[in-house]
Amino acid sequence: MQQRRDLILVATAALALAVFAAFGAAARAQTAAPADAPPTAAQTAKPSDYGVTPAIRPNDDPVDKGAFIYKQRCAVCHARAADGKTEYGPHLAGIFGRKAATTGWDGHTRQFKAMDTVWNDAALDALLTDPQAAAPGIKMDVVVRFKRSREALIAYLKTL
Ligand code: HEC
Missing domain, CATH: 1.10.760.10 (Cytochrome c-like domain)
Incomplete structure (x- = not known):
């Protein structure tokens, strides 16, 4: 029983991390200029x-x-x-x-x-x-x- 709860905890933590990482990547993608944008001054x-x-x-x-x-x-x-x-x-x-x-x-x-x-x-x-x-x-x-x-x-x- 104890083991199973631990497993669930670990799985939840991993899921939370994955969601964070995905949001971070999306946010970065929004702020980065497109690859073919002309260079700024x-x-x-x-x-x-x-x-x-x-x-x-x-x-x-x-x-x-x-x-x-x-x-x-x-x-x-x-x-x-x-x-x-x-x-x-x-x-x-x-x-x-x-x-x-x-x-x-x-x-x-x-x-x-x-x-x-x-x-x-x-x-x-x-x-x-x-x-x-x-x-x-x-x-x-x-x-x-x-x-x-x-x-x-x-x-x-x-x-x-
Ligand atoms: C702090 C004052 C000062 C600044 C700033 C200065 N100069 Fe001069 N410049 C002089 C003086 C004084 C003479 C004459 C030198 C002498 O008789 O010993 C001179 C002479 C000259 C001459 C020859 C003039 C002639 O009638 O034969 C040129 C060309 C010249 N400067 C260009 C420049 C340029 C271009 C700049 C900017 C990058 C510049 N100077 C910045 C003071 C200055």
């Missing part, structure tokens, strides 16, 4: 200088990405328009193809004024990769670490 985004944001996605136009990075990391020191001014740096209107330090901004360092650079892709990439290596002694020390971020920024700078 968070899943495809890579680390970059603008971080992972819902507003900017990896496949966006480089100019848009560049504008975003510029706003975050450059605008505090660089105005975009020739008549714009900040205390901290020269404006960058028409920067692409222009000779370094020729906007008339009066805060330039001696080192920077002595540069013979005309801003093209390679020169801008070098400046943004390592400003102090590109022009030792300059006041700017903002490093844009990721190549794709520099490419986006340069694409944007070409539009100014």
Whole structure:
């Protein structure tokens, strides 16, 4: 008799476990995305200088990405328009193809004024990769670490 009751108890417990497991699986199936769903922005985004944001996605136009990075990391020191001014740096209107330090901004360092650079892709990439290596002694020390971020920024700078 005792044995039989034990058996019933064990069977009931096993049944309860099975029901729990089944409910759990059903609940998980409901919340999981279907296998063929396109990846979300968070899943495809890579680390970059603008971080992972819902507003900017990896496949966006480089100019848009560049504008975003510029706003975050450059605008505090660089105005975009020739008549714009900040205390901290020269404006960058028409920067692409222009000779370094020729906007008339009066805060330039001696080192920077002595540069013979005309801003093209390679020169801008070098400046943004390592400003102090590109022009030792300059006041700017903002490093844009990721190549794709520099490419986006340069694409944007070409539009100014
Ligand atoms: C903290 C202020 C500051 C920030 C932020 C900054 N810069 Fe600069 N930048 C300067 C200064 C100052 C100079 C001039 C350096 C000198 O004369 O020594 C300069 C020079 C430049 C030049 C050359 C300008 C010319 O007329 O030849 C470019 C291009 C440039 N910066 C791009 C950028 C970009 C792109 C960013 C954003 C990723 C950026 N800078 C962020 C301060 C800054």
